[in-house]
Amino acid sequence: MNLTVAITGASGAILGRELLRALEADDRVARVHFVPSENSLRVMAEELGLSGRNNLLEKLLGAPAKKTVQLADNDIGASIASGSHPSSGMIVLPCSMGTLAAIALGLADSLIARAADVTLKERRPLILCVRETPFNRIHLRNMTLAAEAGATIFPVIPAFYNQPADSTEMARQFVCRVLGHLGLAQPGAYVWKADE
Numbered sequence: 001m002n003l004t005v006a007i008t009g010a011s012g013a014i015l016g017r018e019l020l021r022a023l024e025a026d027d028r029v030a031r032v033h034f035v036p037s038e039n040s041l042r043v044m045a046e047e048l049g050l051s052g053r054n055n056l057l058e059k060l061l062g063a064p065a066k067k068t069v070q071l072a073d074n075d076i077g078a079s080i081a082s083g084s085h086p087s088s089g090m091i092v093l094p095c096s097m098g099t100l101a102a103i104a105l106g107l108a109d110s111l112i113a114r115a116a117d118v119t120l121k122e123r124r125p126l127i128l129c130v131r132e133t134p135f136n137r138i139h140l141r142n143m144t145l146a147a148e149a150g151a152t153i154f155p156v157i158p159a160f161y162n163q164p165a166d167s168t169e170m171a172r173q174f175v176c177r178v179l180g181h182l183g184l185a186q187p188g189a190y191v192w193k194a195d196e
């Protein structure tokens with residue numbers, strides 16, 4: 001699989017970090033194109049203590065990247081901006097309300113919005129892990145628009161029944177659910193076992 005991952009300026013940068021780490025470790029994934037939005041850098045500084053664009057990917061992965069390449073959000077000439085690029089799908093985690101709006105309205109004015117637009121027009125999986133609370137009616141309408149265009153709205157609502165020990169484990173389990181949805185079942189994914 002060749003996947004595109006965008007991290008935008010919503011809260012939950014740890015989720016994007018754990019997604020990138022899971023994909024780097026997954027042999028079924030050949031290539032990951034990673035696009036951080038400008039505003040995600042601010043949130044990563046607040047939430048992960050990472051500052052600047054230099055070596056961002058290596059800092060997020062905790063090791064040099066083997067298969068992940070970072071692209072700038074203003075690089076609208078990147079490979080993933082074209083439907084001819086053989087992509088298997090795109091995940092936006094976390095997805096801000098601003099990026100949701102751009103995708104829902106087809107603005108295609110940044111690499112993230114354009115790559116999402118292409119993913120939808122090529123009928124490939126697009127997973128939008130939206131994060132905001134509470135939602136206003138604009139957010140709700142945009143989620144409906146994006147879902148009607150083929151996106152999966154996969155809100156950042158973690159599970160508690162698996163009793164995660166900390167926020168990293170909670171993030172990992174959320175990522176397991178996202179990747180499971182794409183057919184990439186993960187080792188260590190919690191599976192509910194009812195008393196039957």
Ligand SMILES: Cc1cc2nc3c(=O)[nH]c(=O)nc-3n(C[C@H](O)[C@H](O)[C@H](O)COP(=O)(O)O)c2cc1C
Pocket residue numbers: 007008009010011037038039040042043046095096097098099100131132133
């Ligand atoms: C610390 C921090 C947390 C934020 N959390 C959210 C959030 O959870 N959801 C959201 O839609 N916007 C959130 N924002 C606002 C977005 O960063 C802002 O709307 C930005 O324009 C989104 O741009 P982007 O979609 O291009 O990344 C947050 C901003 C900061 C600084």
